[in-house]
Amino acid sequence: MDSREFETLAAVLDNLKDAISSFDVIRQKHIYVNRRYNEIFNASPEELEAQPFKWRTTVHPDDYDYVYRETQRLYQKESIELEFRIVVDGKIRWISDRKSPVLDSRGQLFAVSGITTDITEKKQAELELKHSEYTYRYLFLNNPNPLWIYDRETLAFLAVNNTAITEYGYTEEEFLSMKITDIRPPDDVPRLLEAVRDVEKKHSRTEGWKHRTKDGKILDVIISGHGIIYNHRECEIIMVHNVTEMMKAREEMIIAKTNLDASIDNIDNIIWSIDREYRLLSANKAFRNMLKSKYNVDVELGRSILIPVVDQSSVDRWKLFFDRALAGEVVVFKTKIFDSANTHEIKMYPIYLDDRIIGVVSQGRDVQEALDEALRTQKQNEELREIVELASHDIRGPVASLMGIVPMFNALQPHDPFNAEIINHVRNLALQLDGVLHKIVDKSYMLQQENDAIDGARQNRSTSG
Known part of the structure; x- marks a missing residue:
């Protein structure tokens, strides 16, 4: 070269x-x-x-x-x-x-x-990848929710985390020898197989699933899943949200609410509640029937309680009462707005959530009978007062006269001409007393008849109801 x-x-x-x-x-x-x-x-x-x-x-x-x-x-x-x-x-x-x-x-x-x-750059990338793999594996194993990866073709468990092992009672070895169908009630398997066929490489969330633990306990769960490639296989990673206690609490709440609604519906008083926007939150049967009979309006929860068919002055008046209760006041008033014949007493109470007023609960009761009773009692008292006045005034005069002239009778000389005059006075006073006694008897009889008529009407209402 x-x-x-x-x-x-x-x-x-x-x-x-x-x-x-x-x-x-x-x-x-x-x-x-x-x-x-x-x-x-x-x-x-x-x-x-x-x-x-x-x-x-x-x-x-x-x-x-x-x-x-x-x-x-x-x-x-x-x-x-x-x-x-x-x-x-x-x-x-x-x-x-x-x-x-x-x-x-x-x-x-x-x-x-x-x-x-x-x-150097290659090695740093490898180290970062290893660190990332370690981080993701750590997050997978120690996630507070049960996690697993399964093979979409064989349905076999390929990986499970610690929470799944704890909550389901199977060891890791047992999980990895099982299929996802093994933890489902038989009735859920067809739906499960259909869901597996529809898995995509994006997040999904479905409710209404049930899982079975090793000891046979049934769990209500919500499933979050995502299709992935794992060990060169088409798989899905699953996160389980155990909502068993929440579903139990919800069921108990529904039962309690049903019982409460039934109890409230059987109360004759009208009961309803609204939110801060005057929207109806609840209404018992008596309230619904009242609106239907009075205004031909069917109750719709969520709609304004300030019914347009009521005249504007009444709407303004009711709004004023609601506003006072929404400001924290317990409001009590009487009105005939619900029934032109009868008067109702309305009580409104603020509904508190923590320190906030979030609405108003109201109840109304028909007080017309109580008002009528008060008037009747007042009338009876007046009539009794008249009887007392008769007894104290009209009787006292003749009795006093008798007491005055009786000593004047000459008992030693019965044939005394003056005795005849005294006897005549006595006869007249006796007639006056008899007239007064008749008045008292007549007034007492009329008062008794009135009471009997009212008591009879009450009895008829109670037996017919």
Whole structure:
């Protein structure tokens, strides 16, 4: 090779991304290194001439024994390929170092040739990938929700996390020997198989599933899934949301609400509630019937309680009452707005959530009978007062007169003409007393008849209801 060809070859080698070297093991000196070799080890040709083993000084201390041990194999005429760290200018770099022995015609080692590649970026990517894999595996294993991966074709469990093992009672080995159909009630399997066929590589969430634990307990669950490729297989990763307690609580709440609604519906008083926008939240049967009979309006929850068919003045009046209750006041008033014949007493109470008023609950009761009773009692009291006045005034006069004239009777001389006059006065006073007694009896009788008529009406209402 002439000098021109050598220069051309050297120029080509200097532009390679890999470091090229050739080392004479007999004379312990470099035969050739390209520019990339000088860059990787930060060594000039003069430094390499003076320190042929300078590269060894850059080897990371933790890797030095490994590198030294492996390079000794070159003297056994073995090729080597190493990955290790070097420290250059205070920075750690990863390199791949491939070296091969060069033998002479007699088979004796006389040189070593090598190719060195800076693999720092590749190694960092590998380390980041390993860290990422470790992080994701950690998150998978320690997620507070049960997680597993299954094969969409075989339905076999391929991986399960710790929470699934704890909540379902199977060991990891037991899980990995099972299929996802093994933890379903038989009635759910057809739906499950249909769902597996529809799996896509995107998030899905479905409710209404039931799972069975090792001890036979049935769980209500919501399933979140995502189609993935796992170990070169079409799979799905599943997250389970155990809602058994929530469903139980919801069922108990529904039962409680049903019982409460039934109890409230059997109350004669009208009961309803609204939110801050005057929208109807609840209404019992009496309230619904009242609106239907009074305004021919069917109750619709969520609609405004300020019914348009009511005249505007009534709407404004009711809104004022609601606003007072929404401001925190307990409002009590009487009105005939629900029934033109009867008066109702309305009580409104604020509904609190923590410290906020979120609505108003109202109840109304027919107080017409109580009002009528009060008026009747007042009338009776007046009539009783008249009887008392008769007894205290109209009777007292004749009695006092009798008491006055009786001592005047001449008992010693019965034929005294004055006695006849006294007897005549006594007769007149007796007639007055008899008239007064008749008045008292008549008034008492009329009062009794009135009471009997009212009591009879009450009895008829109670037996007909």
